Amino acid sequence: MSFSDGHKFSDDSKQHLAQIIDNINAGIWEYNITTKDIKWSSGFYTVLGYEPGEIECSNHIFFEHLLYHQDKPAFLAALNQQQNTIAQPLQVRLLTKTSGYHWFESTVKKYHDETGQIMYGSIININQYKQAQTQAAYNDLVYNEAVKIAKLGSWEINTLTMGLSMSKQLYDIYELQNHVKLSLEEAISFFEPQHRPVIKNAIDNTVQFCQPYELELLFRSAKNNVIWVRAKGIPVIDDFGKCITIRGIIQDIDNKKRKNLALESSLNLLTDQNRRLQNFAYIVSHNLRSHTGNLQFMVKLHQETEIEEDRAEIFSHIKSISDSLNTTIDHLNEIVKIQTEIGNERTIIDFETLFNNITSALKSNIEALDAQIDHDFSKCPQISYIPAYMESILQNLLTNSLKYSSPDRKPVVKCYTLKERDHVYLIFEDNGIGIDMERYGDKVFGMYKTFHQNPDAKGIGLFITRNQIEALGGSIKVDSTVNIGTKFTIRLI
Amino acid sequence: MAAEKDEVRICLIDDDQTFTFGFKKLINLKGLSSSLLSFNNGDQAFQWLKNPFNRRQLPDVIFLDINMPVMDGWEFMREFAELKSQLGKKIAIYVLSSSIDLNDIYRAKKIADINDYIFKPVNEFQLSEIVNCLQNNVDHKKNCRYK
Structure with missing residues (x-):
């Protein structure tokens, strides 16, 4: 058949x-x-x-x-x-x-x-076969949904060719509609400039040393949306332990990250305010107590002394206590004012005009010392700031430089501004007697901290200055060498 | 001079001129001692103690303020710890401060060379008790602690 x-x-x-x-x-x-x-x-x-x-x-x-x-x-x-x-x-x-x-x-x-x-x-x-297909379709759906919910895209780099392949979801994060093939460099160029070297370095390390990485970076999508992403990569190694593939994910964590950053900044703000409060409590506990203690002491002595001369002397001390008490209360008032003035309106301040006003107010001091005051605000001539603060900051720093000028040389003070990325810096340099940074470094901006036997030293100026700067979110740093000079670097915004 | 030798020598380190005046006045008024040294800050006192020419007039007791310019009380205690072996005499040290900050009090407690922490303004009974105790023990080199 x-x-x-x-x-x-x-x-x-x-x-x-x-x-x-x-x-x-x-x-x-x-x-x-x-x-x-x-x-x-x-x-x-x-x-x-x-x-x-x-x-x-x-x-x-x-x-x-x-x-x-x-x-x-x-x-x-x-x-x-x-x-x-x-x-x-x-x-x-x-x-x-x-x-x-x-x-x-x-x-x-x-x-x-x-x-x-x-x-x-x-x-x-x-x-x-049909069941497997149905199951696979279901798995696919679940996977895609999960990935969509997690805002997660995956990618793979072949380390031999350094060729990059990206998942559909990753294209969604890139906001690229046609799934055009990107080179690794092109893919990296979507990260913000300051983070490009970070991710590049991390990938290089994975290729060379098989180190996995997990980073949180700023990313700019094709539609110009700047978001925070988590970038994670792990090496896949061959039998010889060499990295042949890098597999990774990029996840949109913008929401969470921004909340975190906001939380962090409010925590910093709270920490700062807390520190100011503690300082405040310390002054109340220490300075006011020392004045009232002295007052009690003098009154008691006054009662116990019969000699008229002694009584007169005691009374003169009581008078000076009364003055000191007044001064301390003024200082406390200034600190309280910093807190209440934070909400004050910021206006555009012209550095040149304000600085000239201050130098003319301190004219007699400057002339008496024959000091040379240089300024250059060309890099950033204006700033939006609380006027009273800026005036107080400039005045305190200039007074400080004059007060601690060296008797051995002509005082030279330089004041200038710098602009760097989003920040404005104010620099104050002098050739005065300087501060021993090793000994006093952390105390320079403390309250009632004085380091020289200068009778005018009150230890309040730099304390107020720092509080004003920090209240507006800035920072102040000091570098100094004894007998060479002091440099204050202030990040205003 | 012989009488002076038996007397308790008192030293005050404080930058507060009013307090220094009052302290001296009180010591005089109560006749506690006629030998009273005073310094404006830790550094001045340290320089004086370091000087070998002053060895014969070393104080029996130092009343030490904490917050002072140039060298504060804590720094003085650090320098003193290194210096004390060269002095050949036990000096009682009392911290005398208007600070009621617990951090300051605990910090003082941890320093072995400090006998006690006294709050300003000092009262005459405390002061005379310390001085009298020292007077009694001038030869015995015992510690006096105000209770």
């Missing part, structure tokens, strides 16, 4: 073929449209879980009992197709004997013979 006679199957060979097909877990059906004759191969029964002949082989059984009702239109459509078109395999659900509906793939073919038009086809159980 041969399989074929030319290209035509004989009846025998068709049966033989059906037998073969039966063995591969598939079934064959045949339907004669003219005679309404229908035939199912034994494989047809088997794939549905029946013994051959266990159910009636009829159109009615097929359409009404086996075929899932929703798949009926598709099946009928396939049957009614034009004779010559090659039908696509059809996927339908058929009811099995014991395990419910299963997915089957069926072909539909037509031919004519002497009895009329005949249709035939095979059915193959594809349930496992």
Whole structure:
């Protein structure tokens, strides 16, 4: 028996073929449209879980009992197709004997013979494949949703070619609509300039030393949105321990990061205010106490002393205590004022004008010392600041430089501004007697801290200056060398 | 001079001129001692103590302020710890401060050379008790602690 006679199957060979097909877990059906004759191969029964002949082989059984009702239109459509078109395999659900509906793939073919038009086809159980496909589609959906919720994009770098491939979600973070292929350099160029070397370095380290990295960086998307992202990369190594691939993610953490930064800055603000409060409490506890203590002391002595001369002397001390008390209360008032004035309106201040006003107010001091006062505000001539603060800052620093000028040389004071990125700096330099930074470094801006036996030293000026600067979010730093000079660097904003 | 030798020598280190005046006055008034040294800050006192020519007139007790310019009380205690072995005499040290800051009090407690911490203004009973105790123990080299 041969399989074929030319290209035509004989009846025998068709049966033989059906037998073969039966063995591969598939079934064959045949339907004669003219005679309404229908035939199912034994494989047809088997794939549905029946013994051959266990159910009636009829159109009615097929359409009404086996075929899932929703798949009926598709099946009928396939049957009614034009004779010559090659039908696509059809996927339908058929009811099995014991395990419910299963997915089957069926072909539909037509031919004519002497009895009329005949249709035939095979059915193959594809349930496992279909289930796996459904599961995969579901997994995909879950993964995509999760990644979307996490605002996470993934990427991979082949370290041999340094070629970069990016996930669809990463393109979303980049806000690039057409998924144009980016080189590593191009991908890095989306990070803000100050963070580009950071990420570049991290990737280099991963390639060279297999070091994983996790960074939080500023990123500018194609649509010019600046966001904070978490960039994470891990090396994939070969059998020789060399990094062959870097796999990583970029996650949009803008919301959280900005909240964190806001929290951090309010924490700093609170810490500063707390420190000022502690300082305040300390002055109250120490300075006011020392004055009132002295007053009590003097009053007691006054009571116990009979000698008129002594009494007069004691009284003169009581007077000086009263003055000191007044001064201390003025100082406390100034500190309280810093807090209340923070909310005051900032105005545009012209450094040159203000500085000239201050130098002319201190003219007599400057002339008495024959001091040379240089200034240069060309780098940043103006600033938006609280006028009273700026005046007090400039005046305190200038007074300070004059007060601690060296008697051995002509005092030279330089005051200038600098602008760097978003910050404005005010620099104050003098050639005065300087401060021993090793000994007093951290105390320079403390309250009532004086380091020289200068009778004018009160230890309040720099304390107020620092408080004013910090109250507006700036900072002050001092560098000094004894007998060479002092340099104050102030970051105003 | 012989009488002076038996007397308790008192030293005050404080930059507060009013307090210094009052302290001296009180010592005089109560007749506690006629030997009273006073310095404006830690450095002045330290320079004086360091000078070998002053060895014979070393004080028995130092009353030390904390907040002072140039060299404060804490710095003085650091320098004193290194100097004391060369002095050949036990000097009692009392911190005398208007600070009621607990940090200052604990800090003083941790320094072994400090006998006690006294709040300003000093009262005469405290002062005479310390001086009298020292007077009694001038030969015994005992510590006096005000309770």
